[in-house]
Amino acid sequence: MSAKLVILDRDGVINQDSDNYVKSLDEWIPYPSSIKAIARLSQAGWTVAVATNQSGIARGYYDEGELARMHEAMVAMIEEAGGKIACITYCPHGPKDGCHCRKPLPGMLHEIRQMLDLASLEGSWMVGDSLRDIQAGDAAGCQSALVLTGKGKRTLDKHPEISASNVKVFENLATFADWLLDTPPATS
Structure with missing residues (x-):
């Protein structure tokens, strides 16, 4: 049986992104429709x-203390809307640090799989803007799904082949949630 799991990138998917980095709780500005979408996914049985x-x-x-404040605020907003975040993983490393966790490597996703005690991520979704x-x-x-919020539009313009791949493209997290919750599960 496949997991009913949606893994979200944060900046550009849940909250506004910035080319200058989201550096503080004051700069962390959520997309209200994303907070509601996460709540709807949770209420429909998705982790x-x-x-x-x-x-x-x-x-x-x-x-990391400031990052924790941002994540505490995010989790509180989502819980207030009736949703739940099962876990949060983050990579604190720079692009040249040679870590195993920084996306595009799958380290954080495997960490989530282990934290949730899943055999595999088959049937799970990764939703991002890059x-x-x-x-x-x-x-x-x-x-995988690409949302056009954050850097999503820029990503699609730079990599138009994404549209021809098996990656689903959505206006934002809310339209992804609408589609996912309206799509009958695959039977195997």
């Missing part, structure tokens, strides 16, 4: 997790 690259920590723009998110999802055996 929701977050896997986010946070190289701003390695770059010295903010620390090619890295899709590549990590593919490497971990997830189905």
